Amino acid sequence: MREWIFIASCFILFQYVIGYIFLSFLWKNYKISMLIYVPIAWVIGNALSIPLLYCLAFYNLLGYITPFTGLVVFTLSCFVAIAVTVSNKNAVHISKRHIVLLSVVLLFFFPLIKNSVFSFLIEWDAVAEWFMKAQSFFYSPGIWGNQLFQNSAFLYTERSYPLGGSLLISVFYRLVGFVNDQTVQLYLLFFYLNSVILGLGFLNDRIRNISLLSVLLIVLSFFISPLFIFFSHNGYMDMVIANVFISVVVLYIFLLEDKKQRIAQYLIPITLIAGAGMLIKNEGVPLFILSIIFSYLTALFKYKRMKPVAISGTVLIYPLLAKTMWEYYKSASNINYYFNPIGFEDIRSRTTLIVSHYLNTLQYTPTQGVTLILAFFLLIIFTTILIAKRQYITLLPQLLLLLQLGSYTYFYLVTSLPLDIQLPASFDRLVLQLLPALFVVLVYQGEKVTKIFSNKQFV
Secondary structure, three states: OHHHHHHHHHHHHHHHHHHHHHHHHHOOOOOEEHHHHHHHHHHHHHHHHHHHHHHHHHOOOHHHOOHHHHHHHHHHHHHHHHHHHHHOOOOEEOOHHHHHHHHHHHHHOHHHHHHHHHOOOOOHHHHHHHHHHHHHHHHOOOOOOOHHHHOHHHHHHOOOOOOHHHHHHHHHHHHHOOOOOOOHHHHHHHHHHHHHHHHHHHHHHHOOOOOHHHHHHHHHHHHOOHHHHHHOOOOOOHHHHHHHHHHHHHHHHHHHOOOOOOHHHHHHHHHHHHHHHHOOOOOHHHHHHHHHHHHHHHHHHHOOOOHHHHHHHHHHHHHHHHHHHHHHHHHHOOOOOOOOOOOOOOHHHHHHHHHHHHHHHHOOHHHHOOHHHHHHHHHHHHHHHHHHOOOHHHHHHHHHHHHHHHHHHHHHHHOOOOHHHHHHHHHHHHHHHHHHHHHHHHHHHHHHHHHHHOOOOOO
């Protein structure tokens, strides 16, 4: 068990190291708070890994991932990270306050970390849809000739789903040398923990006149609802998408308020992170499209800069290449997505059912606590004030959130699946994907409203 935990820890650390190296070159010569830098490095590390794993799977080269090659790559990446740190010592802004906040969060969640290592994976959908595919990539070097995608006996795994999460899990299997569904939960837990840390860092960075204890209480009260804890490491990929979404929203807010017009430094990570979301779950596709539209149009119309968009457009090739490979394979293997839209039939009854369920979810405290309903009322208040003061640009991150929710609503309106079954079975998980980003939007708008009432100028 100790060996498995050690390898899982190294795999987790590897993603941080790769993300740190990338950001060190991208964000050179200007300081970013450690509580922002660390979680963004995590999601960037995964975003860089996933398209590469798609390429290896497409060319049946996953067999090259072994404990030995893993050790070599990890060691080299650590040396590069050390060299980068020596040459750019001021890249990360670290303070005693940051260290205290991070330490308290990790200590608070230690029981959950321990539970992720020793608990068993029992969620049937997670096993069938994500871990079964991961196991197939342990026994097969790629997608061509892989029995899971060829044999009709595995139709229940929904073979058309994106492979990003399963490929990451399969890397862990290959590193330990056998299938281990138990310890890999530690890896999945870090998507949740990094969402918490990013929310903590954003609140600490934006509203600095509140006490250390208040920052901790605000963040923890939002992120410890039963819904978060249940999905933190149970094998579903919804917390992974939530981590992608909150990272995109934070970077987009930085882009909106960038005084020095470091546009490419935000567009590039937004592109990579949103692209990774597209390669992990289908819900990541509208997130990817919306993120690219919002961020690129902001660069073109707010800053009137074409060069950063062109540079980021070349980076866009990386996730799109992986997506193209997967779509080609599905077409060649006649693998079809189960979603078969029937159009807007019986739209009135469907709309009534959807709206009713949305409102019930809003006030259903056994899973959400009181978090969601309080956040909803705060959002209405902040939005009303900002519209009254004509601060429309501050509503763009919220609009991104609402359009993502709109994409889910569209699915419910046109799906051929029984809506009375599909809606309650899936909507809680879709809400989970939006909640961390909602926290960031509330902090952002709350800061702006505070400035309005204190008669301060907007950035």
